[in-house]
Amino acid sequence: MRAIRSVLSAALLVIPLLCSAQGVTPQPSPRARVTLAQGALEGIEPSPGIFAYFGIPFAQPPVGDLRWKPPQPPRAWQGTRIADHHGAPCPQLDEGWNHWDSQHWSEDCLHLDVWTPAGAHNLPVMFYIHGGSNLAGDGFADGKPLVRHGVVFVSVNYRMDIFGWFRTPELDAESPRRASGDYGLLDQIAALQWVHDNIAKFGGDPSKVMIFGQSAGAVDTGLLLASPLARGLFRAALEESGQVLGLMPTSAQGESETAWAPVAKALGATLAAQRAMPAAQVMAIDAQAPKPASVNWWGYRGASVDGWVLPEMPWRVYQDGKEAPVALVLGTNVQEIVPEGETLNDLRHDMAEILGYKAAAQLETLYDKTPDPLLGTPETRFETDHDFHCAVRLLAAWHASHGFPTWVYRFDRPDPGDASAIHTSELYYVFSFQHKVKPSPQDMEIAHAMHEYWTSFAKNAVPTGPAAWPQYQAKQFGPWLKIPKTGTDIHADDTPFGGDACAIMDPAYPK
Secondary structure, eight states, rough: OOOOOHHHHHHOOEEEOOSSSSSOOOOOOOEEEESSSSSSEEEEEEETTEEEEEEESSSSSOGGGGGTOOOOOOOOOOEEEEOOOOOOOOOOOOSTTHHHHHHHHOOOEEEEEEEEETTTOOOEEEEEEOOOOSSSOOOOOOOOOHHTTOOOOEEEOOOHHHHHOOOOHHHHHSSTTSSOOOOOHHHHHHHHHHHHHGGGGGTTEEEEEEEEEEEEEHHHHHHHHHHHGGGSSOOOOEEEOOOOOOOOBOHHHHHHHHHHHHHHHOSSHHHHHHHSSOOHHHHHHHHHHHOOOSOOOOTTTTTTSSSSSSSSOHHHHHTTTTTTEEEEEEEOOOOOOOOSOOOHHHHHHHHHHHHOHHHHHHHHHHHHHBBBBTTTTOOOOOHHHIIIIHHHHHHHHHHHHHHHOEEEEEOOOOOTTOOOOOOTTTTHHHTTOOTSSSOOHHHHHHHHHHHHHHHHHHSSOOOOSSSSOOOTTTTTTBBEEOOOSSOOOEEEEOOOTTTHHHHHHHGOOOO
């Protein structure tokens, strides 16, 4: 859609591996044992008083005839399953940041991890959906920092790229519901159903599930609110740096099938032959197949309206108040996207293409008149405003206007050692500071505050922490919580979220 999509893609794909699959894993612990309908599990004790169960299958392997079909219930196993290592990542190409995942994937990847305090009983559950543009990544997040606050933490793998979103008329025709694509969302829903049925065995309360995700995981979180299939499986949702109005819009059926048509043609033969083809060959053909220039950059890889998982465009669902009526937190980082090598003429072209020439001129004048080192260059401000800040502002207003509790935040804190808070920066505070510069005491204080806000939201469907966080009011586009770049003065801001730029951009969003 824009000349700098390669830059945006690179930024979106830098999702840290917070709990490395390559690290040394503690030995199984006889204290960490549960018995499910599937069979007995023995996990590990990675930290005193915290149990972890890795690689639990929540569905059958989506291989052979199950490739490009909804996930099927998991099979039982014999004896005790030793849950001391993560399941394989789902198939993905090497994007650089995910090199290890790209070398160790398997189609048998529909597994989840559970972290829980010893002796847990009826604790709220935090269900995490990883980012990676729905192209790559894994669910190997470190749950210890959150579990220490009295929650059960679950993270999940789901099908991605061509295995998660492939849609063709042939796949529609074979489906009893005339629906294809959205397999990645169906995997997440199956995992939520597994949590509903099994999490009590780990000390979790199935009636107190909070879903949350970052980047593509946040987009998917927003889609789950719009899907009737996920209704009743969670009571709160939190979206970090992603939502259904921004960078990864949902495609209509015709758009999706048109975009995938060259890939289907390149795969050739019948569905049976395509399903028998080695996964690596499928990905290689997909990578080389032409993509229609007229289709949104993300359209052939993301969700599509199928009449079943997503009955209609998500933005319309939110505008009409038909999304899940749950408590919702949405937020962004202050400089989500920092384009490289973009000229002023490139910026003018991008703004005019999206907003029209009149609005683009107004926005250029606004950015020139209000230079701001915190918000970044005009190029950074436009990309971040359009795909994140202003999309959050509008979506939050819709959700709040229907009477559903809503909160908004902006995260300004850079990773320790970095200059500004960019895409993924908040993850190091929510989870851990692995592989980064040593955090300062103030960094640790901000991290502790994030843990409080996030886990209190899971516990009570209201985020509480060191500073009061008022609910977002639709007509005021605020207030919102500001997590500072320096110091520890977390506070509510009463100014309209996103500022004057969002008033100019608002008409460009679908309504």
